[in-house]
Amino acid sequence: MRELRGPSVSHDWLKALNPARGARLSDAHFLTAFKLRVGFRIVDEPMLCPECGVAILDRACTHALCCASAESTKGNNKVRDSLLQLVSLVDAAADKEVPEPTPSAPTLRPADIFTSAAVPGCQVVLDVGIVSPDATGAGPDCCEAMFQKKLRTHEPYLEELERQHIRHIPLAFSTYGRVCPEASATPTCIAQRAARRKGLVSHRGIPRRAMAGIGVQLWRSATAMTSTRLPRATPEGIIAIFGDGFDGESHVSSDEPSEVESTTASSQSENLSALNESGSDIDLGEDHPDKSMSGSGVCSDLGSAMAD
Numbered sequence: 432m433r434e435l436r437g438p439s440v441s442h443d444w445l446k447a448l449n450p451a452r453g454a455r456l457s458d459a460h461f462l463t464a465f466k467l468r469v470g471f472r473i474v475d476e477p478m479l480c481p482e483c484g485v486a487i488l489d490r491a492c493t494h495a496l497c498c499a500s501a502e503s504t505k506g507n508n509k510v511r512d513s514l515l516q517l518v519s520l521v522d523a524a525a526d527k528e529v530p531e532p533t534p535s536a537p538t539l540r541p542a543d544i545f546t547s548a549a550v551p552g553c554q555v556v557l558d559v560g561i562v563s564p565d566a567t568g569a570g571p572d573c574c575e576a577m578f579q580k581k582l583r584t585h586e587p588y589l590e591e592l593e594r595q596h597i598r599h600i601p602l603a604f605s606t607y608g609r610v611c612p613e614a615s616a617t618p619t620c621i622a623q624r625a626a627r628r629k630g631l632v633s634h635r636g637i638p639r640r641a642m643a644g645i646g647v648q649l650w651r652s653a654t655a656m657t658s659t660r661l662p663r664a665t666p667e668g669i670i671a672i673f674g675d676g677f678d679g680e681s682h683v684s685s686d687e688p689s690e691v692e693s694t695t696a697s698s699q700s701e702n703l704s705a706l707n708e709s710g711s712d713i714d715l716g717e718d719h720p721d722k723s724m725s726g727s728g729v730c731s732d733l734g735s736a737m738a739d
């Protein structure tokens with residue numbers, strides 16, 4: 432519950448229903464996201480995670496948000512892109528995936544965003560990380576754990592960056608939308624500069640809308656990570672269970688199944704929709720340049736795979 436009631440959590444994704452007003456979750460993703468949010472049962476029985484083949488996928492699928500995968504990397508990239516939209520209001524030259532200017536560390540993964548918008552008078556490396564509170568090593572505050580991990584990774588190179596008037600700012604998000612103080616303060620700082628440039632009376636609506644967009648991307652990622660682990664229902668399998676009358680869309684087949692069957696068919700249809708949508712939403716070819724560190728995101732071990 433801490434992840435949901437924290438003051439930094441944006442719940443605006445729940446109200447983002449109009450596609451004409453920015454990012455929103457699809458219907459199927461919204462339902463799965465809501466189930467994840469309240470801890471509702473998503474699978475009938477615990478099962479072996481089909482992604483890692485090691486951990487148990489519990490009924491609420493919390494493990495899905497801890498398991499490193501292509502979807503977690505893509506989620507990290509989507510949050511980065513959402514943040515870049517805000518940054519671009521101040522710094523049109525801001526770019527993503529910029530190699531960090533640290534000659535002594537050529538293997539350091541590129542900066543998520545390299546910009547002058549976040550801190551007046553200097554360039555900043557914005558380093559996005561998403562972490563599940565259930566991840567190994569997440570501790571009592573997963574955002575703080577992710578923040579500290581990123582600081583440790585960059586500590587050997589901070590002097591090198593400072594000599595070039597470059598700062599490194601980790602931005603840690605939990606999979607449920609809570610953020611570290613820096614991930615809350617940085618959008619506010621950027622919004623204040625954007626408002627001054629645009630001559631606005633107040634900047635207040637800007638960071639809220641930015642965090643709402645990031646919230647949508649966080650939940651879209653969580654839903655994709657969950658949906659791809661659900662048992663895949665094939666059309667042949669559905670016909671074998673429900674008969675030819677089940678069309679994959681309606682919840683009641685023509686041969687009028689019992690109430691229990693109807694409920695199961697409904698669930699099956701939802702899963703199919705979620706799978707189809709997640710399938711269209713996931714570009715497995717868009718792997719992070721450094722996938723071993725990518726989890727950018729979300730993985731089960733803060734000390735190893737989980738990182739940037």
Ligand SMILES: [Zn+2]
Pocket residue numbers: 480481482483484485486494498
């Ligand atoms: Zn797994």
